Amino acid sequence: MADLALSAPVAARSQWGRLALYGLLGFSAGLPFYMFSTVLALRLTEHGVGLVVIGFFAWITLLPTFKFLWAPVLDRYDVPGFGRFWGKRRGWIMLAQLGIFTSMAAMAFTGPDLPLTALFAVLLAFWTTTVEVAADAWRIELAPTQDEQGPIVAANIWGYRSAMVAAGSGALIVADDAGWTAAYLAIAAAAFLPFPILAAMRPHSHSIQGRSQALIQGLVASAVILLLVAAATAAVGGVVLGAAAQAGIGPQSNVTPVVLGICLLPFVAMALALPKIRRAPADAPLRRSAALGPYVDIFWRYGYAALLIMAFVSLYRMGDVLALTLSKPLVKSVGYSLTEIGIADGAVALTSSMVGVALGGWLVTRWRQGWTLALGAVLAALGNWAFVWLAHEEPARWVLYLATGADQFGNGFAGTVFVVYLSMLVNPRFPGAQYALLSSFAFLLPRLLAGASGSMEQAIGYDGFFLLSGALSIAALLFLPMIGRVKPRPAEDEAKA
Incomplete structure (x- = not known):
């Protein structure tokens, strides 16, 4: 907590300062x-x-x-130099911002080269995620209660969705006019804007000489870290592509059955590990481990109900994730231009999303959690089904705007109430690692299935695909009566008290 007081500006300690800070952090991610x-x-x-x-x-x-694999590193270690200059959380955010800029600028020049495009896209995803890990840990430390979380989560998602929509809309309009290289360079330049703003916040180090040394050390260390991560990613990517080729996976492969089988493995592993975790005393190596302890704690506190929680969080956003993969190819196939899609992803999507986020952030402070989660699932489903309607209408801007607005409003509302729900599951002792695990698992199964979305579309068509994605959102409602009764097991010291 001392890191917060030293590295955050005075304004960040006030409610409005926190909202502004997390709007900016959401924008950067x-x-x-x-x-x-x-x-x-x-x-x-x-x-x-x-x-x-x-x-x-x-x-x-x-x-x-x-x-969650690298979240404990962010909780445990500082970025050399940057940690002394800005503090732990902001030091990681600044390093990740440099990674985002370099990865996106590199993507601008990959063109149709699929291996290079994949490499820099993976790097961009890695550094974007690192920003989120550091910002989420900082958020949970700053606002430990549900009432405090609601407005900050809303501000964070406002910034996040504003940036997503601005990037999507701006990139498509620029690409339609000047090509994809110019589009990626323009968004890379915009992505770098939060860096000087965050850099201008009060440094962690107070000595002028110490600041200079820390900043120089941080820049050198950042360059080395960026190169090492890129080299490691390229090496792993080469192995994965080679293995896929050996397995005969290609453009015509139907990978859906294999992916569904893989989706079951995490639940099997958790079920097998739970009995041992539940019996583990406080001094057990499994619970005291710096690497595994934060994750074991979740299953120790919730027991077999953790399986129910994990199933629910895996399903809640699945429809939105699946729809995201093919929504733009569907809209393009209907006959809309990149500029028309870009305009819809601009003012329409931004306004709809912000209204959904604001309503979700407001209702979580007034409604019971189960009701907000239920409404979010219904709104998300309606947004997905709007694309089925769009596919059967003659191309018209109002049709595109209405479908986009419904999708983004439901997505914004559901996303906000879901983030608050996940945040309330976290043990304040391990905010960064546990939130990383929960939010990671929430999207593991949906994103695994999203990789098979092309195969699914070939089997059931666009109509079947988007009807299914909406139905999956509705299916989450079946879990809510049970989820509402789940309570964490008290720690040993709390039980004795």
């Missing part, structure tokens, strides 16, 4: 997201890449679901 997901899907479509391969590229969005 949201701006790159469409560039390795939706916008990338349209770029690949323009280059003539098939839907099955575009679906495979959706697996890049799986990377954020594994952020």
Whole structure:
């Protein structure tokens, strides 16, 4: 907590200061997201890449679901130099901002080269996720109660969705006029804007000489870290592509059955591990481990109800994630231009999303949690089904605007109430690691299935695909009566008291 007092500006200690800070942090994390997901899907479509391969590229969005693997590093260590200059949380955010800028600028020049495009898209996803991990931990430390979380989560998602929409809309309009290279360079430049703003906040180090040394050390360390991460990513990517080729996976492969089987593995592993975790005393190595302890704590506190929680969080946003993969290719196939899609993703999507986020942030402070989660699931489903309606209408801007608005409003509302729900599951002792695990698992299964979306569309068509995605959102309602009764097990010291 001392890190917060020293590294955050005085304004951040006030409610309005926190809202402004988290609006900016949301912007810095949201701006790159469409560039390795939706916008990338349209770029690949323009280059003539098939839907099955575009679906495979959706697996890049799986990377954020594994952020729990490096979240403990962000909780435990500082970025050399940057940690002394800005403090732990902001030091990681600044390093990640540099990674975002360099990765997106590199993507600008990849063109139709699929391996290079994949490499820099993975790097962009990694550094974007790192920003989120550091910002989420800081948020939970700053606002430990549900009433405090609501407004800050809303501000964060406002910034996030504003940036996503601005990037998606701006990139498509620029691409239609000046090409994809110019579009990616423009968004890369915009993505770098939060860096000087966050850098101008009060430094952690008070000595002028100490500041200079820390900043120089941080810049050198950042360059080394960026190169090492890029080299490691390229090496792992080469192994994965080689293994896929050996397994015979190609553009015509139907990977849906295999993916569904993989989706069951996390639940099997959790069920097998739970008995041992529940019996573990406070001094057990499994619970005291710096690497595993924060994650084991979740299952120790919730027991077998953790399986129910994990099933619910996996399903709640599944419809939105699946729809995101093919919504833009569907709209493009109906006959809309990049500029028309960009305009819809601009003012219409931004306004609808912000209204949904604001309503969700307001209702979580007034309604019971189950009711807000239920309404979010229904609104998300209606947004997905709007694309079925769009596909059967003659191309007209009002049709595109209405479908986009319904999708973004439901997405914004559901996203806000879901973030608050996940935040309330976290043990305040391990905010960064536990929120990373919960939010990662929430999108693991949906993003695994999203990689098979091209194969699914070939089997059931666009209508079947979007009807299914909406139905999955509605299916989350079945869990709510049970979820509402789940309570965490008290810690040993609390039980004795």
